[in-house]
Amino acid sequence: MNIKEKKVNVLFVCLGNxxxxxxxxxxxxxYVEDAKLTHLINVDSAGTSGWxxxxxxxxxxxxxxANRGYDLSYLRGRQVSKQDFEQFDYVLAMDEQNLLDLIALAPSNYSGHLGLFLDFSQQQDYSEVPDPYHGGKQGxxxxLDLIEDASNGLLKTILEKNS
Structure with a gap:
């Protein structure tokens, strides 16, 4: 997989991060590490709230x-800022409300991709990643199921656009 040398920056956004x-x-x-693309794709996350x-x-x-082999222990919550739109090529919201909040925050000249993360998913049952905070383990x-599916689609899209 040959990808252009310009680093692609991806930001995932939900409410509380x-x-x-x-x-x-x-x-x-x-997924980026497994594809040996860490030198070309930067990943981060943030929340629309500062809670x-x-x-x-x-x-x-x-x-x-962790049950599926992913390490989240090094991550710390942060709030999305206007400066994120200068750095990130993809700003991906987990749900419609967070997307609306991001649209309101984004500068009018933002030229990256601002949209829902599940737009990259193959499944058709969900358009938003539901917030599991107040639910049980199944949430x-x-x-994770939705994120894995959309991550496959996002990585494929980035590789196709930057080959």
Whole structure:
């Protein structure tokens, strides 16, 4: 896989940056590592709220991800900022409300891809990654299933666009 030498920067965004977006960050980072593309693809995550700045991901997200071989332990919550639109080529929201918040924050001249993460998914049942915070274990499992599927599609898209 030959990809242009310009680094592609990907930002995943949810509300608190403790469940969905750090899970997407950790999963996609592993996909990038497995494809030996860490020198060409940078991955990060953030939340539209500032509630969990500096906090690690939710322990349920960490545990569920670890069960599938993903490490989220190094991640810490941060809030998305206007500067992110200068750095990131892909700003991907987990749900419609976060996408609306990002659209309101984005400068009018943002030329990257701003949209829903599950637009890259093959499955047709969900358009948004549901927030598992107030649910049980099955919610975190579903989040991982959706994120793995969309991560495959996103990596494929990046490789096709930058080959």
């Amino acid at each position: 403790i469940c969905r977006s750090p899970t997407a960050d950790g999963v996609f980072q592993k 969990h700045i500096g906090e690690p991901p939710d322990s349920r997200s960490v545990r569920e991800a 975190f499992t579903l989040v």
